[in-house]
Amino acid sequence: MRKMISGTVLLLAAALLTGCGSGNGPAAAAKSAGVKAKSKPDSGSGEIEREVTLEVLGTGTSQVYYTLGTNRMVTVQLPWKMSSTLSLTTDAEKRVGITVSVVPGSVPDARGMLHAAACVITVDGKKVADNQGGKSDKMCEYNVK
Template sequence: MRKIITGTALVLTAALLTGCGSDDGPRTDDKSANASVKPKPDSGSGEVKHEVTLEVFGHGTSQVYYNLNTNKFEKVKLPWKKTETITFTTDAEKRTGTTVSVVPGSVYKADGTLRAAACVITVDGKKVADNKGGKSDKMCKYDLK
């Protein structure tokens, strides 16, 4: 089971790194997240800033792959949280944006079986993506503009 989940994470990682996938907005059933997040303009500089928080929930340790300002794959202690400010400075960056994502590793359920850990992405204080508390095998992904 662990090999299957690790293999799935690697396939998802490859898809993210090659730019595969669709551009159909946030991955969530939360209807409030379907509205776009309003950018925070920086006073006078023309920069647009967003505070992005990635979270993975559970107990123990797990591996996570995330794409924030950089792509990283690391073993973390759960619950895990990473917050960074993403700044768009050029017109091209503001127009095309970037994708932020987190692929949670596996955690043990009470019955001893493995399942995907729960993940959430928050942008400027608003939840924009989740994986239904780990019930979905999908990663958390959001196209930030």
């Protein structure tokens, strides 16, 4: 049994090494595997700017934890909104993005039960994330590219 496992591992390693040595790089390997290669953003020195808005809806006072360039936790009067311009300057930021998020605090519903407040993230005026009006217990998060 041990010989069979060792032989299988060696066979897989040889197959992987043979595929890597084809000289056509990862894109060719991905294409042959049926995976579409993602196009890379222009690696020019141009800066990309995105207008990002975080919102927490509801009434009353709540704590809000957010990541928008920096991590902060604030106590706010609802509804709350914060906007900022994110600049993507490096190739990595343009390719991978910058994560923004908002974790809304709890607010009482009509029956007095606490639940997560509604949150929304918009980028350049387009809604990109929400927690379904507070019905989801997940935070609002988006990777800005």
